[in-house]
Amino acid sequence: MTSPVDADFLLVGASEVVTCAGPLPAAGADQSRAGVIEGGALAAREGRIVWVGPEAETDRIRLIEGGRRLDVGGRAVLPGLVDTHTHLIWAGQRADEFERRLAGASYGEILAAGGGILRTVEATRAASLEELTAIALRQMDRLARFGVTAMEIKSGYGLETDTELRMLEAARQAARQRPYAVTTTFLGAHTLPREARGSAAAEEAYLKLVIDEMIPAVASRDLARFVDVFIDEHAFSVEQARRVLDAARNHGLGIKVHAGQLAVDGGAALAAEMGAISADHLEHLAPEAIEALARAGTVGVLLPGATLFLRSHDYADGRRMIDRGMAVAVATDLNPGSCPSESLPLMMQLACLYCGLSVDEAIVAATANAAAASGLDPITGSLESGKRCDLLVLDSPSRRDLLYRLGAPPIWRVLAAGRQVPGPATS
């Protein structure tokens, strides 16, 4: 006789409960096992899961006074999705640039005409903390409409100390107003600001500002858990990135890198060598870097929406990464330039269609592995006792429909820490 479990929430009537529990994210683990319980059920208390198992065993759940029983009517239940790579706070608009790009303008031409990322930087610098917080809330809720209950948020559109700190503070303030699990990343080394372009001395001065002023300020105010660097011929070199990441580690912060988006650039190898929690993009990746990342336990984050939106054909080879023992995640890269989309399910579909993932690998990539890539795995990313009650209930009996229904995911309900989200619209 098993002992009863007290709960204030009991979910029944599921066709399948996809737990994503267990094997992850160890390198070499079987990422095709999504841990499906046919006819599963789940109980929670105060927003935390207290029991997961077959519905036939729910007689051991004791629903406390005022507790809620939710019958999902034969639908599939998954962990809430985790978006492990977003630049979701930005001010201003760039839709006109999209139109110009379609008419044939190159990114270089758009940048030269005052557009591109520097235009976003200008608008973000001009935005107040209240404005940035409102933007963060709106974007977070939009992600949630597509099933996301946990997310990573990067700075990187300030490129000077005050605005970088303000972006991170906005993320923190927004997170306090919602039940999502949120982690933040400092990305002062996103690109060079306008004032640091044109001379090696100015470039070096900016790098020093990031290392000597911004990172210490972020660490002392506890505004971010990670530091990220964009390694690219138009951004920062591997050696510059190493200096930034060294400073991050010296301040007790975790590290991430944007690597290999446009060419094999040594960023992935650096991520492995320095023990980064994730290496993101990886459209171009040397075979030895795959081995190194697998050995280091660094999660490879696929961002296929950026590949699509930039009309490139160089999708990251997720299949090869998994076959060589890397843990692979998938994320939106939500940002105004290369991927203005809040649909993580669309990115999962692209990961299946172009990066070689199976349905269950894509689900694991956007839940358990994504949580591991942002340090959120102790609290979310799988349906297990002790974790947050973060749920995505599909309007379908099969998890396969999440991947199959292109661009229009069948979502019935999303619960973050047991609360239905997004809440009432705030803007």
Ligand SMILES: [Zn+2]
């Ligand atoms: Zn990015």
